[in-house]
Amino acid sequence: MSAFDPPLLPSSFLERCAAILGPAGIVREPQSIEPYVTDFWRQYRGRAAAVLRPASTAEVAAVVAEAARARVPLVPQSGNTGLVRGGIPDASGRQVVLSLERMTRIREVDPRGEHIVVEAGCVLETVQQKAAEIGRLFPLALGAQGSCRIGGNLATNAGGVAVLRYGMMRDLVLGLEVVLADGRVWDGLKALRKDNTGYDLKQLFIGSEGTLGVITAAALELFPAPKDRQTLWLGVEGPRIALDVFELFREKAGEVISSFELLTGFGVEAACAHLPGVRRPLPEPHPWHLLIELSWSFEDGLSEKLEAVMERALEMGLVRDGTRAESEAQRANMWRIREGQSEATRHMGFIVRSDVTVPIGRIPELVERMAAWVAGNAPAVTLVPFGHVGDGNLHFNFIAPPERVGELAPLLLERLYDEVTALGGSISAEHGIGRMKREALWRRRPALDRELMARIKAAFDPHGILNPGVILDGAEERS
Ligand SMILES: Cc1cc2nc3c(=O)[nH]c(=O)nc-3n(C[C@H](O)[C@H](O)[C@H](O)COP(=O)(O)OP(=O)(O)OC[C@H]3O[C@@H](n4cnc5c(N)ncnc54)[C@H](O)[C@@H]3O)c2cc1C
Numbered sequence: 001m002s003a004f005d006p007p008l009l010p011s012s013f014l015e016r017c018a019a020i021l022g023p024a025g026i027v028r029e030p031q032s033i034e035p036y037v038t039d040f041w042r043q044y045r046g047r048a049a050a051v052l053r054p055a056s057t058a059e060v061a062a063v064v065a066e067a068a069r070a071r072v073p074l075v076p077q078s079g080n081t082g083l084v085r086g087g088i089p090d091a092s093g094r095q096v097v098l099s100l101e102r103m104t105r106i107r108e109v110d111p112r113g114e115h116i117v118v119e120a121g122c123v124l125e126t127v128q129q130k131a132a133e134i135g136r137l138f139p140l141a142l143g144a145q146g147s148c149r150i151g152g153n154l155a156t157n158a159g160g161v162a163v164l165r166y167g168m169m170r171d172l173v174l175g176l177e178v179v180l181a182d183g184r185v186w187d188g189l190k191a192l193r194k195d196n197t198g199y200d201l202k203q204l205f206i207g208s209e210g211t212l213g214v215i216t217a218a219a220l221e222l223f224p225a226p227k228d229r230q231t232l233w234l235g236v237e238g239p240r241i242a243l244d245v246f247e248l249f250r251e252k253a254g255e256v257i258s259s260f261e262l263l264t265g266f267g268v269e270a271a272c273a274h275l276p277g278v279r280r281p282l283p284e285p286h287p288w289h290l291l292i293e294l295s296w297s298f299e300d301g302l303s304e305k306l307e308a309v310m311e312r313a314l315e316m317g318l319v320r321d322g323t324r325a326e327s328e329a330q331r332a333n334m335w336r337i338r339e340g341q342s343e344a345t346r347h348m349g350f351i352v353r354s355d356v357t358v359p360i361g362r363i364p365e366l367v368e369r370m371a372a373w374v375a376g377n378a379p380a381v382t383l384v385p386f387g388h389v390g391d392g393n394l395h396f397n398f399i400a401p402p403e404r405v406g407e408l409a410p411l412l413l414e415r416l417y418d419e420v421t422a423l424g425g426s427i428s429a430e431h432g433i434g435r436m437k438r439e440a441l442w443r444r445r446p447a448l449d450r451e452l453m454a455r456i457k458a459a460f461d462p463h464g465i466l467n468p469g470v471i472l473d474g475a476e477e478r479s
Contacts, residue, residue, distance in 0.1 A: 001176050004343055005051065006080070008049055008092075008094045009049045009050075009094070009096070010070040010072065011074060013050065013054065013066060013067070013070045013128045014026065014028070014049075014050055016066050017052055017063050017066060019052055019263055020054075020059060020062045020063055020066070020139070021052060021055075021059055021245050023059055023268055024055075024102075024306075025052065025053045025054060026050060026051070026052055026053065026058065027050060027051035027053065028050050030204075030219055031047055031102040032051075033050070033051055033097075034082070036048060036051045036077060036080065036088070036099060037088050037089055037097070038082045038088065038445050039080070039083075039085060039088055040080060040082075040144070040147075040347075041081075041083075041271075041342070041353075042073055042349075042407040044085050044088065044092055045088075046085075046088045046089035046090050046092035046095070046218060047089060047090075047091055047092065047095075048075070048089045048093070048095055048096060048097045049094060049095065049096050050094060050096050050097075051096070051097040051098075051099055051124025052057050052074075052096060052097070052098050052099065052102065053102050054098070054100075054102065054103070055102040055103060055350070056103065056257065057083075057103075057153070057161065057177060057179065057185060057216040057217065060087075060098070060100075060103075060179045060214055060216050061179045061183045061184070061185050062183065063098065063144065064098075064181065064182075064183045064463065064465075065097070065182065066178050066183075067174060067465050068101075068181060068182050068183055068419070068463060068465055071463055072094075072213075072403075072465065073094060073095045073096065073100070073146055073463060073464075073465050073468050074095070074096055074097075074098045074465055074466060074467070075089045075095050075096070075097050075210065075236055075467055076098050076099065076100065076151070076155065076210035076214050076215075076466070076467060077087065077097050077100070077101075077152075077210075078099075078100045078101065078120060078121060078148065078149035078151035078152035078153075078155070079123065079124075079144070079147045079148035079149040079152050080147075080150040080152075080218045081144035081147050081330040081376075081430070082152060082156060082431070083355070083431045083434075084281065084351060084428070084431050084432050084433060084435070084436040084437055085432025085434045085435040085436045086155075086209045086210065086432055086433070086434030086435065086436075086467065086470045087152065087210070087434075088316075090435065090469050094131065098214060100119075100120040100149065100214075100215075100216070101119050101121045102121060102176070102406050103119040103121035103122075103147065103151075103160050103216060103217075104119060104121045104122050104123075104126075105118070105119045105122075106118050106119075106122065106126075106127075106130055106217075106339065107119065107217065107396075108133060109130060110191070110223070111131055111134040111135065111136060111222075112404055113159075113181075114136065114221065114222040115189055115191040115219050115221055116131060116138065116217060116219070116220050116222055117131060117175075117189065117217060117218070117219045117220075118130075118150050118190070118217065119128070119149055119216065119217045119314065120151025120154070120214075120215050120216050120217060121149050121150075121151060121216070121441070122146065122148065122149060122398070123145075123146065123147065123148070123149055124140060124142070124145040124148050124149045124150060124153055124429070125145045125146045125148065126144065126364065127150060127220070128140075128141070128377075129441075131222050132225065134222075135225050136222035136223060136224065136225055137223045137224065137225045138172070138220060138222055138223075138373065139162045139165070139166035139167075139196065139220065139258075139435075140153060140158060140162070140169055141160050141161050142158060142160030142161065142219065143160075144257065151214075151215045151216075151220055152419065153169050153205070154169055154173065154176070154206050155206075155208060155209050155210050155215060156169075156203070156207065156209060156430070156431065156432045157169050157170045157206050157207030157430070157432070159388065159391070159393065159429065159430030160388075160422075160428060160430070161258075161259045161261065161293075161338075162258045162259060163388060163391050163393075164257055164258060164259065164260055164388070164390040164391055165255070165259075166256065166258070169206060170206045170207065171305065172220055172221050173188040173202060173206060173218055173219070173220060173221070173233065174190065174191045174192060174193065174216070174219040174220065174221055175188050175189045175190040175191055175202060175218065175219035176189060176202040176206075176215055176218050177189045177207055177215070177216045177217040177218070178213040178214065178216065179213060179214040179216055179454045180200075180213050180217050180460065181212075181213065181460060181461035181462070181463070181465055181466050182314075185216075186201070186213065186284075188201055188202045188380035188435065189217060189218075189219055190219065191219040193221075204456065204460075207432065209432050209433065209434060209467065209470050209471055210460065210466060210467040210470060210471070211457060211466050211467045211470050211471055212294075212350055212456070212457065212460040212461060212466065213421065213460060213461075213466070214466070215455070223244060224297045225297075225298050226258075226295030226296060226304040227296070227300075228295065228296055228299060228300050228301065228303075228307045229293065229294070229295040229302070230293070230294045230295070230302050230303060230324060230325075231292070231293045231324065231325040231326075231330075231331045231334055232290075232291070232292040232293070232322065232323075232324050233281040233282065233289065233291055233292075233301075233305065233322065233323050233324075233325075233334050233337075234289065234290040234292070234293075234313075234319050234320075234321070234322040235260050235282050235284070235286030235288070235289055235319065235320040235321040235322065236286065236287070236288050236289065236318065236319060236320060237287055237288065237448045238287060238288050238367075239255075239288065239368075240264050240288055240290075240364045240391070241318055241366045242288060242363075242389060243360065243361065243363065243389075243460040244316070244318050244424040245290060245313060245318050245319065245366060246260055246360070246389065246390060247291065248312060248318065249309060250315070252305075252308070252309045252312065253309055254259055256294045256296045256300065256302070257292065257293070257294050257390065258293050258294065258295055258297060259291065259292065259293040259350070259390070260290070260292050260388070260389060260390030261291040261292070261338050261386070261387065261388060261389065262289070262290060262363075262385075262386060262387065263288065263289045263290075263291065263338060263341065263386045264287075264288060264289075264383075264384055264385065264413075265286055265287045265288060265289065266382065266384060267344065267384045267386055268280065268285070268286075268289050268337055268340045268345040269285055270341075270345045270348070270384075271337040271341065271344040272337070272338070273344075273347075274343075274347070275340045276344065277333075277338060278333060278335075278336050278340065279333060279334065280337075281323050281330070281334055281337075282321050282322070282323055283299055283326075284357065285444050286320050288319065290389075291334055291335070291337075291338050293330075294306060296344045298470045306324070307470070309313070309321065317459065324418055335346055335466060336373070338386070339357075339394075340475075341384065341386045341397065342397060345382075345397065345399055346386055348399045349382075349399040349400050349402055349405075350399070350400050350401070350402045350405040350409075351397050351398070351399055351400075352398040352400055352405065352408070352409045352412055352413065353395065353396075353397055353398075354395065354396045354397070354398075354413060354416055355387075355392075355393070355394075355395050355396075355428055355429050355430060356393070356394060356396060356416060356417070356420045356421070356425060356426065356427055356428070356429060357391070357425050357426050357428075357429035358420055358423045359392055359423070359424055359425065360389070360390070360391070360392040362392075362423045362424065362425070363389055363392060363394065365423060366368060366394070366419055366420065366423055366425070367385055367394070369419050370383060370385070370396065370415070370416060370419060371383055373415055373419075374398070374412070376406030376420070377411070377415075378400075378408055378411065378412060379466040380400070380401050380402050380404065380408075381398050381401075381408060381412065382398070382399040383396070383397075383398060383476070384396075384398070384399060385397070388429075388430075391429070392425070392429075393429035393430060396416055398412045400411055400412070410438065413440065417440050417444065420464045421444050422462070427440055427441060427444065428441075432471075433470070434470055434471075435469050435470055438469070438471060438473065440472070441471075450472070453471065453472060454472055457471075457472055
């Protein structure tokens, strides 16, 4: 397979882009293109005619205008950690990746105004660090934070481990700068908390997965940095008890809970056995585990409050055992187990990943129904659900024998999506739709939803050059 197939592109398109971007701004060699067309876990691979790497908003605007003229499909990409194949091209070889990775400037940091203005290529962790340097918090946090970039976080409306307290990416954005499908720049880069002036255009781009515009910069909201933080690890019997613990914590410590994560005993043991340096926080194995984090802006006092909640949990018989991180190393160990769930189990087979949500109270039913179905219909598969149970969001990983993955993966996912739908949930909580879930989505969403989305797409991108095949397929867009 050749990743670079010039005849598939209108002649001279790449030459014009090379003239705009200079030698550092365009990648044409198949070997160098490879990382841009392969997903994070190296399970999927597309083809690209080239990769464009603009270094400024003006350069993004100029190459998008060229693509619009030549009708060349572009795939915006930031950190390439997305999990639904939205940031890598399809297999046609006709698409061109538009990488924002060179746009890494922090344009403004304003402690008093509690905002930061960053370009789309800034790595999430860098933004968190910049905020910490001025005694503030940028609360979006997720396992891929050392690689994912703000443009991708915005385009996927990323969630992560602190949604319970701070909301999703959508809730953290004050303004955006976006290059539209015809190459014009939409300047919505205000740092206002309140701005009720008609439709909130920036919100349309957030979660649009590169299909409506190319995000080049954002004004993001900062928060007071927590000064006292408590991280807790509990062994529990199962998801039903986990929800009782959640209810107790909500009642006693409501607004100071930032994370409430659920893990299986299987996943925890796998992490302790296979991730270097990782140790089980509790002496004995337990069927299920909870990782809970609380924080506030007072200097101290949270520890005493937590003790009172824990005493109550023990009195109520909710918890088998529990411990609290006494050092940063212990806290890091707990989070490593949580974030390493995929990594710890990947050698056990092919991991079929998913990300679903149901109303919080229905999480136990979902787990029980899927466990029963897998036991009866696909006993060779191991179920490893984990994730943000405080948001009603689980990542259902299925470990399948690699030689049967083609047969089992569609069955497992269809079953999961059917159960989620029956329980009033959604087939994507935070990863988006991409190319991977598009058909599954439209089999379940009303025709009116598709019609409205297709009309928005047509208004913003009438020639369908921005990430065609993601969320909607071309036929829907033209209809
Ligand atoms: C180990 C691991 C853990 C993860 N944990 C979480 C989690 O807890 N919560 C969560 O929500 N996600 C999680 N993810 C998924 C992923 O990290 C997020 O979706 C992230 O927001 C993607 O950012 P990115 O920069 O890598 O985007 P990319 O993968 O580059 O792109 C993702 C999508 O955004 C579009 N896009 C990218 N940049 C732009 C732009 N500038 N303008 C317009 N469109 C653009 C792409 O076309 C694509 O559709 C995880 C992934 C991994 C690998």
